Amino acid sequence: MTAMAQATLKLYSVLAKFLPPEAHQNKMAIEVDETTTVGSIIRTMNLPAKSCHLVLLNGIFVHPEARAETPVKEGDSLAIWPPVAGG
Amino acid sequence: MNDEQFHRYARNMILDEVGEEGQEKLLASSALIIGMGGLGSPVALYLAAAGVGRLGLVDDDVVDLTNLQRQIAHTTERLGQPKVASAATALAALNPGITVETHPTRLTPENAAALVGAYDIVVDGSDNFDTRYLLNDICLEQGKTLVSGALLRFDGQLTTLRPGRHLDDGRRAPCYRCIFPTPPDPDTVPRCAQAGIFGAVAGVIGTLQAVEVLKELLGLGESMAGRLLLYEGKEASFNTIKLGWNPACPACGEGK
Numbered sequence: 147m148t149a150m151a152q153a154t155l156k157l158y159s160v161l162a163k164f165l166p167p168e169a170h171q172n173k174m175a176i177e178v179d180e181t182t183t184v185g186s187i188i189r190t191m192n193l194p195a196k197s198c199h200l201v202l203l204n205g206i207f208v209h210p211e212a213r214a215e216t217p218v219k220e221g222d223s224l225a226i227w228p229p230v231a232g233g
Numbered sequence: 234m235n236d237e238q239f240h241r242y243a244r245n246m247i248l249d250e251v252g253e254e255g256q257e258k259l260l261a262s263s264a265l266i267i268g269m270g271g272l273g274s275p276v277a278l279y280l281a282a283a284g285v286g287r288l289g290l291v292d293d294d295v296v297d298l299t300n301l302q303r304q305i306a307h308t309t310e311r312l313g314q315p316k317v318a319s320a321a322t323a324l325a326a327l328n329p330g331i332t333v334e335t336h337p338t339r340l341t342p343e344n345a346a347a348l349v350g351a352y353d354i355v356v357d358g359s360d361n362f363d364t365r366y367l368l369n370d371i372c373l374e375q376g377k378t379l380v381s382g383a384l385l386r387f388d389g390q391l392t393t394l395r396p397g398r399h400l401d402d403g404r405r406a407p408c409y410r411c412i413f414p415t416p417p418d419p420d421t422v423p424r425c426a427q428a429g430i431f432g433a434v435a436g437v438i439g440t441l442q443a444v445e446v447l448k449e450l451l452g453l454g455e456s457m458a459g460r461l462l463l464y465e466g467k468e469a470s471f472n473t474i475k476l477g478w479n480p481a482c483p484a485c486g487e488g489k
Contacts, residue, residue: 158388158465159388159428160428171468172467196417197417200412200413205472206475207412207461207476209479211481227390227463228385229362229417230384230385230388231359231361231362231365231383231422231424232271232360232383232384232428233268233270233271233359233382
């Protein structure tokens, strides 16, 4: 069996509770294929879409409207922040 | 500048990038600080210490015991006082040579334009999205620079907004709505009261905001405009990402 292609998902602040308990540094490996997009990962991980306020792919801002068609490929790093407004 | 001021600001002025001219500029400058909490406290203290000549403080809340683990402009003795009055006491003790104006009110669509219009630069240390969007829109109308910070749990964010204007490299500057087009549902937004805040994280982000305000007032160094700093306290990591103007932005997009 060949290993699946993997990318990294990082979830911050209150979204960290969606990570598996063994996750370290807010980070987990996710399996990706040619159909994987930012939007599909948000759905598969059961992340509340409204809590995915700031999305970065390899450190580059992904506009909310572009999430559905932005592919996530092997080796990519996807970071998601919830709304942060505390002062 | 009198003798007392010359001594007080000596360590600023010895910096070539500031000098006596820069210090005079700070003394002649004004800043409006929204929220006198975890972010507003260090911002106000450092801007007062640096000699920003006139500070406006906006907050409608009173000092509560649960504030004191991070809101360092306030004291146990001043519990129950309006936050703006408590902070004004702290600032007067630190630097009696500047003017502090207290506005014991919430920022509202009715009062925002007059408040923002009366100061050179605006600092967002508020604790809610309504205020953040309102400030962006008023600063867009008035062409004001807005140094924005936000906190949650162990993490923080910082950016400088020049809504409707340009970055130092000539590109259009993004506004808050370019990055976050629509306000999140209030029920998806945890506040410090529910989610918690690791107190000193407020000091990290608030102090960075003070640095950025002073840089903007002096025209010094690289602006945070067009960049967003993400701080993760648990990992002790700082990452800066680039942000661009969104031509489809509902506030400052093409044709607006």
